[in-house]
Amino acid sequence: xxxxxxxxxxxxDILEKEFYMTAVDTEELLTVxxxxxxxxxxxxxxxxxxxxxxxxxxxxxxxxxxxxxxxYSGG
Amino acid sequence: MQHERYARQYVLQGFxxxxxxxxxxxxxxxxxxxxxxxxxxxxxxxxxxxxIAIIDHDRIELSNLHRQVLYDTADIGLPKAxxxxxxxxxxxxxCDIQYWVEQFSPANAVERLQSYDIILDCTDNFAxxxxxxxxxxxxxxxLIFAAIYQYEGQVAxxxxxxxxxxxxxxxxxxxLPPDPLEAPDxxxxxxxxxxxxxxGILQATEAIKLLTxxxxxxxxKLVTVNLLDHSTFxxxxxxxxxxxxxxxQSLDALKDFDYFNSCASTTGQIQVITAADLVMxxxxxxxxxxDVREMDELPRLPVPHxxxxxxxxxxxxxxxxxxxxxxxxQTGKRSLAAAQYYLGQASGKQQIFHxxxxxxxxxxxxNE
Numbered sequence: 001x002x003x004x005x006x007x008x009x010x011x012x013d014i015l016e017k018e019f020y021m022t023a024v025d026t027e028e029l030l031t032v033x034x035x036x037x038x039x040x041x042x043x044x045x046x047x048x049x050x051x052x053x054x055x056x057x058x059x060x061x062x063x064x065x066x067x068x069x070x071x072y073s074g075g
Numbered sequence: 076m077q078h079e080r081y082a083r084q085y086v087l088q089g090f091x092x093x094x095x096x097x098x099x100x101x102x103x104x105x106x107x108x109x110x111x112x113x114x115x116x117x118x119x120x121x122x123x124x125x126x127i128a129i130i131d132h133d134r135i136e137l138s139n140l141h142r143q144v145l146y147d148t149a150d151i152g153l154p155k156a157x158x159x160x161x162x163x164x165x166x167x168x169x170c171d172i173q174y175w176v177e178q179f180s181p182a183n184a185v186e187r188l189q190s191y192d193i194i195l196d197c198t199d200n201f202a203x204x205x206x207x208x209x210x211x212x213x214x215x216x217x218l219i220f221a222a223i224y225q226y227e228g229q230v231a232x233x234x235x236x237x238x239x240x241x242x243x244x245x246x247x248x249x250x251l252p253p254d255p256l257e258a259p260d261x262x263x264x265x266x267x268x269x270x271x272x273x274x275g276i277l278q279a280t281e282a283i284k285l286l287t288x289x290x291x292x293x294x295x296k297l298v299t300v301n302l303l304d305h306s307t308f309x310x311x312x313x314x315x316x317x318x319x320x321x322x323x324q325s326l327d328a329l330k331d332f333d334y335f336n337s338c339a340s341t342t343g344q345i346q347v348i349t350a351a352d353l354v355m356x357x358x359x360x361x362x363x364x365x366d367v368r369e370m371d372e373l374p375r376l377p378v379p380h381x382x383x384x385x386x387x388x389x390x391x392x393x394x395x396x397x398x399x400x401x402x403x404x405q406t407g408k409r410s411l412a413a414a415q416y417y418l419g420q421a422s423g424k425q426q427i428f429h430x431x432x433x434x435x436x437x438x439x440x441x442n443e
Contacts, residue, residue, distance in 0.1 A: 008299060009224045010264070013408050038385055039412035042419065044253035052311045053248065053297070067308065069299070071249045072224035074266055075111045075199035 001060045003029070008069040014039045015068070027057040029066060045070050080169075081123045094287035095123060101286050102126040104188060106179050106207055107197035108155040109133065110271030111221050111278060113145040115195050118279040120163045124286075126171045127163070130187055131156040132178040141268040179203055181330050184210040193282055196220045196245075197275065201252040202334040205322070208233070208245035213326050217285060220245060221278040226267050228274030231297045231312070232281050241314040243295045250317040270302060345414045348401060348428040350436040363397035366434075367404050367413040374434060376403070377441050385409045392420055403430040403437065 002022050007015040014037045023029035026047055034041040048067040049058050060066070078085075078095075085095040101124050105112050108131040120127055135143070135150045135158060143155075150158045160174040177183065179198070184206055188194060194216050196207050204222070211218040211234050218233040233244045277298070284290045297310045323329040357364055357378050364380040367388065383391050385404070400417065402410035410429040418427055430437060 008301075009227055014412070036386065038388055038416050039409070041416070044249055044251060046248050048310045051308060053313055055313055055315060055317050067310070069229075070224075071201070071253055072222035072227065072229055073199065073201050073204070074223040074264070075107050075109055075197050075221070075271070 001062045001064065003060050003062075003064040003066050005029070005033075006065065006067045008067065009072055010070050011040075011043075011045065011068055023060055025057050025059045026054065026066065029060070043070065080167075084122065089289050090287060094289065097287050098123045098283065099125040101193065102128075102191045103193050103195065103282060104128045104130070104191040105195045105197055106130050106203065107199060108143075108145075108159045109139065109197065109199055110142045110223065110266065111275040112155075112195075112197035113143045113159070114272050114275035115197055115279045115282075116159055116163055117145060117166065118276060119282060120167045120170045120172070122279075122283060123167070124170065124282075126173070128173040128175070128187075128191065129156045129159055130175045130177065130179050131159075132176060142266060142271050144272070179206065181206060181332055181334060184329065185214065185326055188214055188216055191216070193217045193219065193285060195278060195282060196222075197278070204245060205252055206329075206332075206334045209323055209329055209332070210326075212244045212246075213323070213329060218244070219278050219281050219285070221274050223266060223270050223274050225264055226270060226302045228270060228277070228300045229297060230274060230277045230281065230293060230300075232285065232293045232295075235285065235292065235294045237294045239314075241295060243312045243314065244316070246322065247312050247314075247316055248297060251321060267302060273302065274300065344418055344427065345411070346426065346428045347431045349431055350440060353401065353403075353430055353437065354440040357401075359399075361398040362401060363395060363399065364401050364403060365395065365413070367402055367409050368434075372405060374438055374441070376434065376437075385413055388413055388416060389420075392417070395421075395425070397425075399426045399428065401428040401430060403433055405433045406435055407431050407433040 002020055004020055006018050046069045047054055049064055081095050084090060085092050103124055105116055108129050133155050135146045135153055135155055137151055140146060145159055145162055154176040156174040156176045160172045164172055188210055194211055196218055198204050215234060217235045220233055221230045234242050236242050281293055284292050295312045297312055299308045323332045366376055366380050366382045367385040369384050370382060381394060402413040404410040410433060414427050414429040
């Protein structure tokens with residue numbers, strides 16, 4: 001499925017802020033991105049599909065919006 | 076109510092005298108009196124919150140002043156909590172203000188939180204954030220969370236039940252802390268001065284809404300704000316807490332939990348080397364310089380080095396065989412990522428460095 005990915009915070013040092021890609025589910029999406037970008041592997045990040053934060057992999061539908069967000073520490 | 080100070084507020088429909096009285100009766104604890112803490116404190120004290128406590132062990136620095144607007148140049152070197160309490164008391168003499176110049180720690184967390192109704196997370200590091208998250212969860216205290224990065228902010232309200240009785244915490248978002256290198260603080264990443272002002276005011280707003288019952292509070296939701304493009308997103312937080320045995324499940328366990336090491340497991344192992352230090356020793360036999368930029372990036376390094384673009388690093392690990400490995404890139408971002416990745420792969424017998432500022436700084440030395 002072709003989905004839109006939005007990167008937040010320091011992830012935009014690694015990924016484009018917004019881009020489209022194809023993946024069956026969120027697990028495949030992360031695997032593909034981690035393979036393309038070493039710096040992404042093993043990072044702690046939050047994944048949301050259509051503004052819902054998920055804990056477990058989710059099957060993606062056409063035009064879903066996947067947000068990838070790192071924790072921010074600043075205060 | 077005959078009180079001119081709050082007159083513009085209690086005439087508000089839906090707020091009223093009842094709302095003002097709820098603020099007056101409230102007891103709030105603000106953890107951290109920095110970028111977020113300043114606006115949070117200023118607005119909540121001004122709004123008429125009856126009792127406010129501040130805990131912060133830091134002292135005011137010159138580089139704080141572009142965003143921590145409660146402080147003056149003359150305050151540099153003084154403890155933030157003490158100066159904040161003094162200025163806030165002038166702002167509103169009716170507010171009962173208490174402060175502690177001490178680090179918020181597993182040893183004092185429970186004692187400090189116990190007598191307050193709502194806690195505001197204005198901290199600037201993951202050790203304090205996870206400690207606060209766990210302590211508030213175990214004590215069942217509402218926690219208003221905010222955090223910032225460069226031009227972006229996050230805000231959420233934790234440990235308050237929604238209409239289904241569900242409560243969430245910071246660990247629902249990020250069950251375990253990141254490696255600190257993944258999430259640089261304001262000191263290393265920089266921050267636009269107005270950002271904590273905006274995000275802190277959102278945080279103070281949620282406190283006022285929660286106390287007075289007006290509007291819709293950010294319960295079980297995370298809001299993100301980006302100042303550069305005005306984009307805001309509201310995410311639903313799932314009710315299930317990902318299972319983990321790696322955080323404390325009781326107040327006794329919390330006191331013994333090592334937040335500082337669990338949140339800083341690898342920082343000490345990647346060393347930063349400045350350009351000036353590197354040029355003194357880049358011909359040393361035990362030192363291997365690794366350029367992780369793409370092959371066509373300029374300027375080229377004028378000394379012997381390995382060229383291993385970051386994406387190909389996993390396939391070429393065996394080439395890194397000297398005692399000291401120094402990663403370098405254009406500005407210092409990719410070299411840090413490379414060092415971080417390599418740290419997870421290396422045997423532990425090597426010293427791992429990355430060049431602060433990268434070739435953009437190093438090139439100033441190329442002709443010498």
